[in-house]
Amino acid sequence: MSALGYFLERADIMTTGISLVRENAASLQPPRSLWVSFPLGRPLGVPNDPAFQHRVIESALDLLNRTDGPVLADYPEDAPGVPLDNSPACPVSFRTDHTTWQGRLNAELASLEPWYQIGRQRRDGRTLVGVSTSSIRDIISGLAADLDAARLPADLPAFKAAIEDAKAFYVEALTAQPGEYDHRQTYLTLWYTTELGAALRVFYEQFEADPKLSAFAQIVLPRDALDDKQTTETPP
Amino acid sequence: MVRLSDLPEHERAHLLSKELPPLGPPAWTPQAKPLAEMRIALITTAGLHVRDDTGFGFTDSSFRPIPNEANADGLITSHSSANFDRSGLAEDVNLVFPIDRFRELESAGSIGSLASIHYSFMGAGLLPQAYEASAGQVAGLLKKDRVDAVFLTPV
Known part of the structure; x- marks a missing residue:
């Protein structure tokens, strides 16, 4: 800038x-x-x-x-914070018993889809999803297929667009209910509670382990989500 | 996050690692007319673009035009960075590209007019010098649009 x-x-x-x-x-x-x-x-x-x-x-x-x-x-004014007690509750219980990424990620997507639609309706149809040419179901299924096969995505530009849409879909579903959200809580839920957060952590580690792709790893996971356990430090 | 000093150490270290020397001799264009007569363009580095435009690449110094009459709610972002909050942008694009606020300023007569085209870059992964050529292109386009001043927003 x-x-x-x-x-x-x-x-x-x-x-x-x-x-x-x-x-x-x-x-x-x-x-x-x-x-x-x-x-x-x-x-x-x-x-x-x-x-x-x-x-x-x-x-x-x-x-x-x-x-x-x-x-x-x-600028002298800080942005007002949102008291956690006043922030709407997370609408979904995450983690399932499925043994495959395909099972876990698709189950999670199914639980979030109604909330995404509610959020989109609340925002008068507005959504940030749409960078990829694939549907969110195809995106999630594709990510799961790569993870279950323990392989890196073959098409990196398509993978970049896919994870941008997946993150936008999740953020919009997690903030579907009316009310003011603490963005830090949404961040912690996405990266430390969801199967998508766990999946992107695996992709990050795979990219990071490949010297030719380690720079690409930086767009997969936020810098301060690199720790294995949830931090109480202030995320971005 | 309130101050840089409040950030986790690795985040603070990363942002400070971008501390670079000035790009050259100071550049300064003096004000030639009052704000109420100025034609203003918006430029964001949030990687915004209209939905049908090609998204930004992994690292990308190119730019995307955003027509002044574009529906702000139709804009999306393909910014590479995973390190900024997107929940606010999902709620209100004006948080990074305040087009509705500037339309209100134009209606109130606080600014002269808005440019016919605004611009978006993706500010990530490249040194500042990488944007010199594309910024020069945009400068030429802005002059053809008779723009007096640009309002810049990061992400």
């Missing part, structure tokens, strides 16, 4: 924007940048809160009035 600001400004186009990692903006020195203390993935702070988002935007646009730079300003 900082680099784009620099290159555009060098081409005589004014820029202003948001930085989520203050240290990076301080070192790269984009022309105008507003550092916010929000989690990665939430540069405007709070979803579905136009007033909060407008306050952030206004602060960043104000930087266009500065007469010299580079300027790195700190």
Whole structure:
């Protein structure tokens, strides 16, 4: 983000924007940048809160009035947290007795499908699922087939799209009920409770063990989900 | 996560490992008109694109156009990183691409107008210099669209 600001400004186009990692903006020195203390993935702070988002935007646009730079300003407001007691409960019980990945992942998918549909309805049809050309059932079945055969996916671009859709499907199902969610709790549920989280951990280990594919492993599992056991540290 | 200092050590170390020197001599374009007369474009590095567009690759410095009239709810992301929260984006695309907020600013007369095309990159896995060529392309497109200023959002 900082680099784009620099290159555009060098081409005589004014820029202003948001930085989520203050240290990076301080070192790269984009022309105008507003550092916010929000989690990665939430540069405007709070979803579905136009007033909060407008306050952030206004602060960043104000930087266009500065007469010299580079300027790195700190936004003073933190995003409000969601008390766990007020967050809707996880709608599904995970883990089954199936002995194969095909059995476990498909059983899990079947339990999540109604919640995904409820979530999509609540969001007026909006969904992030759709990067892959395959259906979610084919995606899950394909991942399971590779795991049961203990083989790496043959088509890495298709695998990348498949796991992006799978993660989006799970997040949307886990947050289907109305209410405000603590995103950290959703993260912990996905990566430490679901069979999909366990499956992606296996893929990660397989990619990581192959010197030619170890870089690809980084997109499979979050950095702080590398520990085998659930952490109470703050995830992204 | 509130401050970088609050992050787990390995996450903090990773983000700080991106600490790089300035890209070159300071670049600064002075303001030529008030905000209320400016034409603004949005650029996100969240890997967003319209549903039918080709997704971003594993590492990818290319960009995708997002028409100003595009339905914000129809945008999806193919960002490679597994390290950012997607639950907020699933709820509200404005969290990373505040197009509805800027339409409201345009309607209120707080900005002059919105660009006809906005742009999306995927900020992951590459050094900043990798984006120089594609950023130059976008700069040319923005000038043809008479854009005065760009509002940048990371993910």
